[in-house]
Structures are given as structure tokens and as C-alpha cells.
Amino acid sequence: MMGVLKGMRVVESSAFVAVPLAGMTLAQMGADVIRFDLPTGGMDATRWPVAPGGESLFWAGMNKGKRSVAIDVKTPRGREIAQEIICAPGEDAGLFITNLATPGWTDHATLAGRRADLVSVTLRGDRHGRPAVDYTVNPAVGFPMATGPEGSAEPVAHALPAWDAIAGGLVVSGLLAAERYRLRHGAGQAVDLTLKDVAAAMLGHLGIIAEHALTGQTRGRAGNSLYGAYGQDFLCADGQRVMVIGLTARQWQNLLKVTGLAEPMAALAAALGADFDDEGARWQARAAITAVLAPWFHARRVADFADAFDRAGVTWSVFRSFAEAIEQDPDLSAENPIFSPVTQPGIGTWLSPGTPFGFSAQAREAAAPAPLLGQHTEAVLADVARLPEGEIARLFDAGIVAQPSRAAMPMAS
Amino acid sequence: MMGVLKGMRVVESSAFVAVPLAGMTLAQMGADVIRFDLPTGGMDATRWPVAPGGESLFWAGMNKGKRSVAIDVKTPRGREIAQEIICAPGEDAGLFITNLATPGWTDHATLAGRRADLVSVTLRGDRHGRPAVDYTVNPAVGFPMATGPEGSAEPVAHALPAWDAIAGGLVVSGLLAAERYRLRHGAGQAVDLTLKDVAAAMLGHLGIIAEHALTGQTRGRAGNSLYGAYGQDFLCADGQRVMVIGLTARQWQNLLKVTGLAEPMAALAAALGADFDDEGARWQARAAITAVLAPWFHARRVADFADAFDRAGVTWSVFRSFAEAIEQDPDLSAENPIFSPVTQPGIGTWLSPGTPFGFSAQAREAAAPAPLLGQHTEAVLADVARLPEGEIARLFDAGIVAQPSRAAMPMAS
Numbered sequence: 121m122m123g124v125l126k127g128m129r130v131v132e133s134s135a136f137v138a139v140p141l142a143g144m145t146l147a148q149m150g151a152d153v154i155r156f157d158l159p160t161g162g163m164d165a166t167r168w169p170v171a172p173g174g175e176s177l178f179w180a181g182m183n184k185g186k187r188s189v190a191i192d193v194k195t196p197r198g199r200e201i202a203q204e205i206i207c208a209p210g211e212d213a214g215l216f217i218t219n220l221a222t223p224g225w226t227d228h229a230t231l232a233g234r235r236a237d238l239v240s241v242t243l244r245g246d247r248h249g250r251p252a253v254d255y256t257v258n259p260a261v262g263f264p265m266a267t268g269p270e271g272s273a274e275p276v277a278h279a280l281p282a283w284d285a286i287a288g289g290l291v292v293s294g295l296l297a298a299e300r301y302r303l304r305h306g307a308g309q310a311v312d313l314t315l316k317d318v319a320a321a322m323l324g325h326l327g328i329i330a331e332h333a334l335t336g337q338t339r340g341r342a343g344n345s346l347y348g349a350y351g352q353d354f355l356c357a358d359g360q361r362v363m364v365i366g367l368t369a370r371q372w373q374n375l376l377k378v379t380g381l382a383e384p385m386a387a388l389a390a391a392l393g394a395d396f397d398d399e400g401a402r403w404q405a406r407a408a409i410t411a412v413l414a415p416w417f418h419a420r421r422v423a424d425f426a427d428a429f430d431r432a433g434v435t436w437s438v439f440r441s442f443a444e445a446i447e448q449d450p451d452l453s454a455e456n457p458i459f460s461p462v463t464q465p466g467i468g469t470w471l472s473p474g475t476p477f478g479f480s481a482q483a484r485e486a487a488a489p490a491p492l493l494g495q496h497t498e499a500v501l502a503d504v505a506r507l508p509e510g511e512i513a514r515l516f517d518a519g520i521v522a523q524p525s526r527a528a529m530p531m532a533s
Numbered sequence: 534m535m536g537v538l539k540g541m542r543v544v545e546s547s548a549f550v551a552v553p554l555a556g557m558t559l560a561q562m563g564a565d566v567i568r569f570d571l572p573t574g575g576m577d578a579t580r581w582p583v584a585p586g587g588e589s590l591f592w593a594g595m596n597k598g599k600r601s602v603a604i605d606v607k608t609p610r611g612r613e614i615a616q617e618i619i620c621a622p623g624e625d626a627g628l629f630i631t632n633l634a635t636p637g638w639t640d641h642a643t644l645a646g647r648r649a650d651l652v653s654v655t656l657r658g659d660r661h662g663r664p665a666v667d668y669t670v671n672p673a674v675g676f677p678m679a680t681g682p683e684g685s686a687e688p689v690a691h692a693l694p695a696w697d698a699i700a701g702g703l704v705v706s707g708l709l710a711a712e713r714y715r716l717r718h719g720a721g722q723a724v725d726l727t728l729k730d731v732a733a734a735m736l737g738h739l740g741i742i743a744e745h746a747l748t749g750q751t752r753g754r755a756g757n758s759l760y761g762a763y764g765q766d767f768l769c770a771d772g773q774r775v776m777v778i779g780l781t782a783r784q785w786q787n788l789l790k791v792t793g794l795a796e797p798m799a800a801l802a803a804a805l806g807a808d809f810d811d812e813g814a815r816w817q818a819r820a821a822i823t824a825v826l827a828p829w830f831h832a833r834r835v836a837d838f839a840d841a842f843d844r845a846g847v848t849w850s851v852f853r854s855f856a857e858a859i860e861q862d863p864d865l866s867a868e869n870p871i872f873s874p875v876t877q878p879g880i881g882t883w884l885s886p887g888t889p890f891g892f893s894a895q896a897r898e899a900a901a902p903a904p905l906l907g908q909h910t911e912a913v914l915a916d917v918a919r920l921p922e923g924e925i926a927r928l929f930d931a932g933i934v935a936q937p938s939r940a941a942m943p944m945a946s
Contacts, residue, residue, distance in 0.1 A: 124710045136780075141738060145703075149710050163781050168761025168813060169744035169752065177740035177747070178761070184738075228893070246864060250843065251784075255759050256850035259766070259776045261865070262858040264757070267692045268681060275766065275774060275852045277757040279680045282695035285735065289702020290558075294890050296709035297537045297562050301894065303716070309894035317871055317889040320864050322698065324872070324886035324900075325554060325597075327590035328855050329865070331582035333883035334590070338855035339582065344677070344690040346668050348581025348591075353672075353688065361688060363672045367549075368576050371664075400581060430663065437669035439688045442741050442751035445675040451659060451733050452674070452742070458730055459737070470746035473737035476730040477707050480641070481714065481722035487737075 123150020124479045129213040129504070130295070131156070131206045132186070133226055135163040137254070137284035138243055138315065139219040140182040142291035147185035148475035148487070154500055155183060156202055159190040159522035161493055175467045183490040184462075184472065189501075190494030190522040198520045199225045204505040207235035213504075214308065215299060216240040217291055228310035237308035239298045241291050246316035254281040254315070261319045262328075262338075270343050287318045345406050349399035352410050353439065354417035362422060364413075365435035366402060378425070378432040379416050388412055460486040465530040492530075497523040536563020537892045542626040542917070543708070544569070544619045545599070546639055548576035550667070550697035551656055551728065552632040553595040555704035560598035561888035561900070567913055568596060569615055572603040572935035574906055588880045596903035597875075597885065602914075603907030603935040611933045612638045617918040620648035626917075627721065628712060629653040630704055641723035650721035652711045654704050659729035667694040667728070674732045675741075675751075683756050700731045758819050762812035765823050766852065767830035775835060777826075778848040779815060791838070791845040792829050801825055873899040878943040905943070910936040 128151040132143040140155070147153040157165070167178040189205065192198040203225065206216045214235050221227050221242045228240045245252030255277065258264060264275035294311040302308050323329050332338050344353040350366035366372035376382040385396065388408055394401040402409060422438055429436050446452050454460060454471060462472035472487040501507045501521065515521045541564040545556040553568070560566040570578070580591040602618065605611040616638065619629045627648050634640050634655045641653045658665030668690065671677060677688035707724040715721050736742050745751050757766040763779035779785035789795040798809065801821055807814040815822060835851055842849050859865050867873060867884060875885035885900040914920045914934065928934045 124714045144738065145706060149706075166812060168816060169740045169748075170813060171743070171747050177743040181738045181740040181743060245848075247869065251846065251848040252850070253778055253780065253848055255764050255778055255780075256776050256848055259774075259852040260850040260858065260862060262853050262855035263691075263693050264852060265854045268689050269687070274682070275757065276681050276689055277766075277776075278676075278691040278693065278695065279752075279755075279760070280676050280691065280695055280735070281739075282691065282693055282698070285695070285699045286702060289699060289706060290889070292706040293558060293562075293702060293709060294892075296706060296713065298892065298894075300709065300713060300716075301537045303713075307894050309892055311893070312891035313889055316864050317869070320862075320869065321871060321886035321889045322693070323855070323858070323865065324884070325557065325594045326694075327582045327594040329859055329885070330584070330590040330594060330877075330880075330883045332856055332859045334584050334881050335582075338859070339692075342692075344688065347692070351666075351668050353690075361672075363669050363690075365666055365668055367666065367668075399579060400583060400587075403581060433664065435658075435664040435666055435669055437665070437673040439672040439677060440675050441678045442675035442736070443745055445673065445736070446742055446745045446751070449673060449733075451729050452736065456660065456730070456733065458734060464743075467743075468747050470743045471737070472742070473734035476703070476726055476734045478725035479707075479711065479722055480724070481711075481720050 122482055123148070123485065124482050125149040125151040127212045128152065128215065129154070129210060130215040130217060133202070133218040133220050135220065136167070137182065137281045138288040139217050139291060140164070141285060141288035142217055142295075143186060144182055144184055145288070145292050145475070146295070149477070150482070153186040154189055154205060154496070154504065155186045156189040156191050156193070156205065157493060158194070159192055159494060159519070165493065171467050173467070177467070180464045180467060180490045185488035186491055187496035187500060188491035188493055189497045191497070192520050195520055197515070201501070201505060201515070201521065202226070203231060203234055205500060206231055207238060208504045208506070214238045215295060217295060219243040232308065235308070237302055237306065239295060239302055239308045239311070241295045241298070241311040241313065243287055243291055244312070244314045246314050252315050254284045257283050257315050257319045260316065261323055266339055266341055268341055268343070270341050272341060283315055283319050286322070287313065287315050290318060348403050350402035350406060350409060352406065352413070354414055356417050356420055356422050358421035358423070360422045361439040362417065363437050363439065367399070367435070369397060370433070371435050372396070372402065374432050374434050378428055378434055379413065381412060381416060384412050385409070457484055462487050462489050464489045465492060466528060492524045492528060494523045495529060497521050535895055536561070536898065537895050539563040540625045541565065541628065542567070542623060543628040543630060546615070546631040546633050548633065549580070550595065550694045551701040552630050552704060553577070554698060554701035555630055556599060557595055557597055558701070558705050558888070559708070562890070563895070566599040567602055567618060567909070567917065568599045569602040569604050569606070569618065570906060571607070572605055572907060572932070578906065584880050586880070590880070593877045593880060593903045598901035599904055600909035600913060601904035601906055602910045604910070605933050608933055610928070614914070614918060614928070614934065615639070616644060616647055618913060619644055620651060621917045621919070627651045628708060630708060632656040645721065648721070650715055650719065652708060652715055652721045652724070654708045654711070654724040654726065656700055656704055657725070657727045659727050665728050667696045670696050670728050670732045673729065674736055679752055679754055681754055681756070683754050685754060696728055696732050699735070700726065700728050703731060761816050763815035763819060763822055765819065765826070767827055769830050769833055769835050771834035771836070773835045774852040775830065776850050776852065780812070780848070782810060783846070784848050785809070785815065787845050787847050791841055791847055792826065794825060794829060797825050798822070870897055875900050875902050877902045878905060879941065905937045905941060907936045908942060910934050
């Protein structure tokens with residue numbers, strides 16, 4: 121790897137989305153990311169979606185470009201080896217990310233006893249030590265009750281593990297910030313974060329807490345309307361649905377111009393005594409605005425207006441299913457330089473994304489496959505933990521570490 | 534500020550969620566983040582939610598702890614001053630984040646002409662140069678068609694601007710990664726990212742593209758069910774709704790133990806010929822599993838089982854509206870150290886979140902308010918752009934830069 125983080129080594133003890141995604145983000149920027157798991161696999165080893173043979177496509181997706189070490193960390197020696205890998209020397213090493221911190225062996229204080237300048241980032245459920253996942257944090261802070269059709273009373277949870285992905289990004293940011301500090305001041309540290317606090321903070325950042333404090337109100341369900349200005353979904357004559365945005369003044373004017381509806385819209389504004397140049401007025405009159413626009417879309421197929429919309433700089437999109445997006449959107453094809461066909465040993469070949477970043481000082485690299493579970497056990501024990509050959513052999517014999525059979529291993533790793 | 538990034542200076546030209554959130558994340562870690570806007574305000578100056586007086590609570594939420602400079606960048610001299618601020622000297626400066634890059638003045642090549650080692654991160658809509666926002670990227674990649682009640686055909690958009698928040702996290706990560714590279718190799722660079730690619734890559738990371746490639750299938754709507762294992766919402770006797778998780782083996786066993794339903798669940802598994810220790814089997818049998826569990830919840834109030842669930846380590850949550858969350862959840866109160874009452878000059882006082890991170894080497898700091906628009910114009914022109922006093926006065930006189938009247942300024946900034 122020649123990425124922007126080349127030379128950095130990060131060890132990961134994790135499962136599910138947030139921390140694996142953080143590790144993969146670092147790996148796709150060129151860091152050597154070593155994930156360790158039990159020889160039987162981590163808690164997410166069989167996470168859905170799965171291939172016809174049962175292999176986890178989730179695991180393959182979330183661990184691209186990492187090295188995998190299989191250690192039986194239920195044994196004392198296994199735990200010690202994991203600690204040796206985490207705390208191995210190197211100016212650009214001693215970096216650890218986890219959502220599985222265990223008191224007495226992978227908590228920061230214990231690890232710092234082996235390497236004082238360790239930087240660790242630990243993601244937990246909530247600040248009380250209770251477990252929490254995206255699916256529980258989201259209802260706790262209120263988003264499902266503000267999602268779905270206006271007037272409905274049914275909560276709707278998001279399908280995207282958004283809090284996990286947001287927290288994963290913060291794990292990367294927190295690690296890089298603390299490593300930057302260590303580089304300048306020599307001191308490592310423990311960085312702590314909880315999934316619940318990430319969501320709680322976002323309620324503040326978005327102004328939702330302030331709105332409640334100052335007005336006693338909070339935003340309610342608004343279907344697919346863009347909140348606070350104008351944006352709406354419309355059904356077209358070909359049965360397709362589109363999302364159309366009038367958030368900024370320019371977007372709103374472009375939309376009126378290209379649909380030729382500036383005049384009836386002005387009449388509507390006059391009838392309501394509203395100024396649609398004010399985004400809040402568009403929000404408040406959204407139902408009436410939609411009533412003016414809807415017949416225009418109902419009467420047209422997407423193909424009738426797509427080019428004109430693009431030429432006019434309208435901000436819009438069709439709604440697609442996942443399958444339609446994968447089959448039809450050029451941004452989800454090999455035309456997009458972030459994607460390339462990647463062969464995942466033992467499973468198959470499909471289009472995989474590398475980092476979405478373009479770094480001008482580093483050439484873009486194709487995505488690497490995920491490792492086989494334990495694929496790099498021997499290599500990491502030798503080159504990171506620096507265990508002598510004889511001891512490595514004994515550890516394999518004792519079943520404390522494991523590695524796939526040579527037959528299963530890809531030719532080059 | 535004594536944060537982990539103390540000493541770093543970042544300049545931001547932005548609007549809306551992703552880049553403002555990125556700048557605020559950096560500011561809350563101690564960086565000096567300078568956002569510049571037109572003297573009349575940026576495109577998000579009046580973004581909802583708004584206070585009773587019309588002030589944007591969104592703006593106040595997204596710009597906490599930054600410095601604000603008001604420059605008329607529609608004038609040539611105004612643009613030059615913005616460039617001088619972005620490219621001002623300093624080993625820890627020359628860092629620029631934007632979603633408003635304009636060819637010829639805030640594109641990387643132009644700015645690098647003033648400071649060769651500039652690091653810039655530019656977020657765009659899509660790789661074709663088309664505009665895109667969270668509300669259009671989300672339908673394009675397929676999530677709204679996989680959200681909402683099983684069997685429904687209506688797309689449901691998320692209420693959380695998740696792609697913006699994820700992209701904002703990547704802006705922080707990309708900036709810190711490229712600054713780390715500059716520190717070691719001396720070279721700045723342009724870091725490019727699009728909102729569409731962030732979403733496209735996530736489809737790959739989650740295994741959705743692989744599933745389609747290998748099985749021809751993609752996940753469909755599943756209501757509020759946890760995908761791929763077991764997790765479900767239940768209505769309780771008190772009218773409250775709870776989310777209950779059986780993702781891991783331990784979560785699943787805890788749930789059966791605490792509800793006392795291990796026996797009927799085993800009978801169900803036997804009847805179906807299924808092994809519920811297999812998470813995929815739980816997913817496939819979720820409707821039947823829910824039928825066994827639902828009467829238990831229907832017959833009980835949340836207060837009847839809450840303590841037992843917590844003691845048993847069940848992963849669960851109630852569903853709350855935003856208002857209920859703010860009023861009832863201790864994690865959204867001053868009991869949570871990330872929150873403190875913050876007075877936003879000219880608007881009011883409410884509970885605001887600082888960074889959700891705990892950095893063990895830096896004391897936690899209370900959130901700072903957002904600046905008034907232009908509050909730091911004079912200070913930044915003097916101490917960053919290093920313009921002579923007389924020129925600063927002339928720029929104010931010519932209306933090229935602006936600052937709130939002294940009466941409006943907070944006593945200490």
C-alpha cells in the first residue's frame with residue numbers, strides 16, 4: 121500500500137459496524153491494520169448478508185485490506201500475545217481501536233503498563249456501561265418517531281446503520297487527533313466515546329435541543345419532505361418517483377424555471393400572503409407548493425425532463441431500489457474509479473469500493489479483499505510480536521493461535 | 534481551548550451539514566477553526582430550526598466554537614483576503630475544508646499558488662460535478678426503498694442527515710491524514726470526496742453489492758426488525774414501545790432467560806426445524822419469534838421489566854419522541870458531562886453538547902457558543918492575514934469586510 125497513512129500500524133479488536141469500519145477506513149488510507157479474532161471467528165463472523173455458501177459478505181465488506189490474526193484470547197497466553205501485538209514497538213504503532221475493551225487485559229490502563237505512549241480509542245454503548253447498538257440508540261434519541269408519513273403514529277427505524285457509521289468516522293478522527301498529539305508531545309492517551317453520546321450530541325448540533333428549549337416544539341414527521349425549506353418526492357407518469365430539492369434560493373428558482381411554474385407559484389404565494397424567497401415560508405406552505413408541482417410530474421416521464429433538469433442545475437434524483445441502483449447507476453459501476461472487481465478468496469468476485477477519497481499526492485489503489493480469518497497469524501507473530509520461530513510453532517501446536525490451511529490461502533497476500 | 538488539536542488552524546468555507554459539522558468537530562477538539570461567510574450570511578444562515586425571533590438554531594448548533602469572518606467574496610479584494618486567511622503562514626495552518634470550492638479562487642490549484650504545502654479537503658455532490666444533497670443521494674442508492682413497513686411500496690427517507698454526518702466525519706479524517714503526511718514528508722495536497730461516493734462506497738462496505746452479485750437478491754423492507762439476526766419493536770401494556778435486540782448469542786440468550794420464554798422458543802424452533810443459535814435462522818423466523826414474544830410485552834408495562842432487563846444485560850431501549858428524549862433521558866441532560874448550558878448571544882440559553890470524545894490527556898471543556906456572523910473579522914484580519922490597521926479600517930469602510938456592532942458583541946469572545 122502507498123496510501124497517505126503508509127507506515128502507521130493500528131490494531132483492532134472489534135465486531136459489527138463502527139470499529140471495523142473505522143479500521144477499514146484507515147486500512148484503505150494505507151495503514152497496516154491488524155484485526156484479531158478468536159480462531160472460531162468474532163461475533164460478526166457470520167453477519168448477514170451471506171453468500172450462497174453461508175460466508176459473511178458483511179465481514180468481507182467491513183474488513184477489506186486488513187491483516188487478520190486468529191488468537192484464542194480465552195487463554196492467558198493468547199491474551200498476552202494480543203497485548204504484545206497491540207503494544208509492539210514502533211514510532212507509528214501503539215495504536216489500538218476497539219469496541220470490545222475488557223477490564224484487565226484490553227482496557228487502556230492495562231495496555232499502557234506495556235506501552236506508556238499507547239493511543240487507544242474505545243467505543244462503548246453508553247456512559248453507564250450498558251450495551252447499546254444502532255438499533256437501540258436510534259429509538260432512544262427520537263429519530264424513528266420523526267420518520268415516515270405525516271400523521272402516522274408508527275415509528276420507522278432507518279435501514280442504514282447511521283450511528284455506527286458516524287461513530288466509526290469519529291473513531292478514525294479521534295485516533296488521528298490523539299496520534300498527532302503524541303507526535304508533538306510524546307504522550308499517548310485513552311480516547312473514549314459512546315454510541316449513545318454520538319447520537320445525543322447530534323441532537324444538539326442539529327438544533328433540536330435548542331428548538332425544544334426555546335419554543336417547546338420539536339420537528340415532527342414530514343414524510344419525504346426536506347425539513348425547513350422545500351424538497352419533495354413526486355410520482356411520475358412512468359411510475360418512477362423523483363426527489364426534487366428547493367433548499368437554496370438558486371435551487372428553488374431553477375426548479376420553477378425548468379418546470380415553467382413560476383407564475384402559478386407566484387399566484388399561490390400571493391394567495392397565501394407568503395414570500396417563497398424565505399425558505400421557512402416554503403416549508404410552511406409545502407403541501408400547497410406540492411399541489412402546484414405534482415400535476416407537472418404526474419404528466420411526465422423521467423426521461424422527458426431528466427436532461428433539462430441536469431442542464432438547469434436542478435438538484436434531484438430518482439428513487440431506486442438497491443438492485444436498481446447497482447444495476448443502473450454508473451456511480452455504482454466500474455466506471456467510477458473507486459470501484460473495481462475484487463476476488464474474495466473462497467467466496468467470489470464482485471465490484472468493491474476502495475476509499476472514496478482522492479488524495480492528490482497518492483495514487484488511487486484498488487480495494488484489497490478482506491483477509492481470511494487468521495491469514496496473517498504467522499506473519500504478525502513473527503514481524504510484529506517478534507516471537508521466535510520455535511515459539512510460534514508451539515503456539516500453533518497448542519491451538520493458542522490459528523491460521524487457515526495452506527490450501528485455503530490466496531497465492532499472494 | 535486546551536484540546537487535543539490545540540495550535541492547529543483550519544479555515545472553512547461551507548454551508549449546511551457536512552463541512553460545518555467537520556469544522557465544528559475540529560473546533561471542539563481544540564483547533565482554531567475560522568469560517569468565512571458573506572456579510573449577509575452564508576446559504577445556511579437562516580436554516581431551520583429557528584428561534585422565536587427567527588435566528589437559526591441550526592447555524593448556532595453547527596458552528597459552535599469557531600471564529601467567524603464576514604467578507605464580501607463577491608469582490609476581488611474580498612476573495613484575495615479570504616485566500617490570505619486560508620494560506621496564511623504557520624506550520625499548523627494552511628488547512629482548508631470546503632463544500633463551496635470555486636474554480637479560480639478556492640480550488641486547490643489556485644490556493645496552492647499562494648501556499649504550496651496547503652492541505653485542502655473539498656466535498657462535492659457527485660463525481661460528475663452535479664449538485665447532490667443528503668436528500669437526493671439517499672434515494673439514488675436505495676435506502677428509502679428498503680425502509681419502512683414490510684410489504685409497503687412507499688419509500689421512506691431518513692430524518693437524520695446521515696450521509697452528511699458520515700461525510701463530515703470523513704472530511705475530518707481526510708484532513709488529519711493529509712496533515713499527518715505533510716508533517717512527515719513536507720508535501721500538502723488536495724483531498725477530494727463526493728457525497729455520492731460516500732454513499733456508494735457504503736453499499737459495498739455493508740455487503741449489499743456483493744449480495745446482489747452473488748445471489749441476485751438485495752435486502753428488502755423489514756419494518757423495525759434488526760436485519761440478519763433478531764431484533765424487534767414491541768408495544769407494551771402502557772402504550773410505550775420498546776426495541777429489543779438478539780443480535781449476538783448472548784443477547785439472544787439473555788432475552789429468553791429474562792422473559793422466561795426459552796421453552797416455548799425451543800418448541801417453536803423444533804416445530805420449524807430451525808436452530809435459533811444460528812443468527813440467520815432467527816432472521817428468517819423473525820415473524821414467528823415475534824409472535825412468541827409479543828404477548829409477553831403486551832401484558833407488561835415498561836416499568837415492570839426495565840430493571841430486570843438492565844440487570845440481565847439485555848440490549849434494549851424505549852422509543853421516544855425528540856421531546857420525550859430531551860425531557861426524560863439523563864444522557865440528554867446536564868448529568869451527562871458532554872452537556873452544559875450555553876448562552877448563545879442574541880438568542881438564549883440551552884443545553885449544548887461539547888465533543889462526545891473523552892481524551893484522557895486533555896480536560897473536558899464545555900461547549901462554546903457559535904460566533905456572531907463576522908464576530909472575529911477584525912481579529913482574524915489582524916492576527917491571521919496580518920493586515921495593517923489602516924488597511925483593515927479601509928476594508929470596513931468599503932464594506933468589503935463586516936463585523937457586528939459593538940453593542941451586539943458578547944463581552945468576552
